[in-house]
Amino acid sequence: MVGALCGCWFRLGGARPLIPLGPTPTLILYGELDHILARESLRQLRHLPNHSVVKLRNAGHACYLHKPQDFHLVLLAFLDHLP
Numbered sequence: 001m002v003g004a005l006c007g008c009w010f011r012l013g014g015a016r017p018l019i020p021l022g023p024t025p026t027l028i029l030y031g032e033l034d035h036i037l038a039r040e041s042l043r044q045l046r047h048l049p050n051h052s053v054v055k056l057r058n059a060g061h062a063c064y065l066h067k068p069q070d071f072h073l074v075l076l077a078f079l080d081h082l083p
Helices: 002-007 037-045 068-080
Strands: 026-031 050-058
Touching: 002 037, 026 037, 026 068, 037 050
Parallel strands: 026 050
Antiparallel strands: none
C-alpha cells in the first residue's frame, strides 16, 4: 500500500505532511539539553490540538538514549491515558 502511494505522489501535487487533522493525542517529548532542534520543533508542533509537552532533564536530542528509563516512563504514562 505504501509503495503504491509513494509511486503516485506526483498525481497528488507533491508530498503531503502526514500530520493528522483531527484531535489525535500527541506527545511532544524532548531533552532539555537539545539546544538546536528542540526549540524549533516545539514551535512547529505547538499548534497541534490535544498535545502534551514533556521536557526530560539532563537529556539531549536523543533523549531515548540519554535517559531511556525516563523516556519510557513518560511514553508509557502517555499511552496509558489514550482512549
